[in-house]
Amino acid sequence: MRFSGLANFKLMLTDKVFRAAFLNTIFFTLLGTCVQMLMGLVMALLVLCIDRFRTIIRTVYFIPCVISSVAISQIFAQMLAVNPPGVVPAVGSLFGLAPHALLSDPHWALVLVTLIDAYKFAGIYMVIYYAALQSVDAEVLEAALIDGCNWWQQLIYIRVPLIRAVLEVTLVMLVSGCLKGFDVSYVLTGGGPGSSSELVSTYLYKTIFISGNFGYGSAISIFLAVECLVTLLILRRLFGRGDKA
Structure with a gap:
């Protein structure tokens, strides 16, 4: 063994796969955060407006959160499969659409991974938002x-401002979780095709445990930790300015 200094960090600057993984992670974080916050809030409002079977509906919404990521990924893989045709190609054929392997399409793989990951975890934020909305006087x-x-004005000007602190906390949770996203991407596409759905965390895993490059993998892990810390510090500073305003 020999001390490599900053060689591994310099390698990150020229590594095309790492750059692709970094950009994919940014996209994954931005889209995943928006979708999960919106889905969680919409589901919470639906549950809040329903009088009958509220507990059953809330449980149905929360079920994906308690199912393992491997099971969720396999379910969607079968639904999107072309051979044998899954639910999605079968429904598309009814409208005259030719079967298309979306998970093998570089233009769709990352989007689908992000949406499936958001679907799995949106129920957690539904519960948080539901509890917050119930606490409004x-x-x-x-x-x-x-x-x-009217109802819409109450939501925009009263409910949402009163649960602002909860929204800020969940935003921090979402950004932190998405930056470290791993399981759905690795199980569903393995980062492929090519590096179209590769995330920093999946590339880190492959570098250490598949390629056996522990030095470079350690450098990527340090980058991932610093990335999360810097992003959370920026969010905290933004929230602090909002409170002062």
Whole structure:
């Protein structure tokens, strides 16, 4: 063994696969965060507006969260499979669409990985948002109703501002989780085709445990940790400015 200094970090700058994985991770984080926050909030509002079978519907929404990522990935892999045709190609054929292997398409692989990952974890944020929305004072909502606010105005100007702190916490949780996303991408596509759905975490795993390059893998792991810390510090600074404003 010999000390390599900063050689592994310099290698990251010229490694095309690492650059692709980094850009994919940024896309995965941005899209995954937006989708999970939106899905969680929409599901929470639906549960809040439903009077009958609320517990059953809430349980159905939460089921993907308790199913393993491997099982979720295999379910969607079979649904998207072309041979034998899964549910998605079969439905598409009814509308005259030719079967297309979406998971093998470099233009669709990362998008599907991101959406499937968001579907799995959106139920967690549904529960958080549901609890936060329930804590909003009913008297405030009644006063707004008397003043002529409709449901949409109550949501935009009363409910969402009152649960802002919860939204900020979940945003931090989502960004941190997406930056470290691994399981769905690795099981569903293995980072392929090529490096189209490769994430920093999956590339880290392959570098250490498949290629056996522990030095370079350690450098990538340090980059991943620093990336998460810097992003969270930026979010904290932004939230701090918002509080001062």
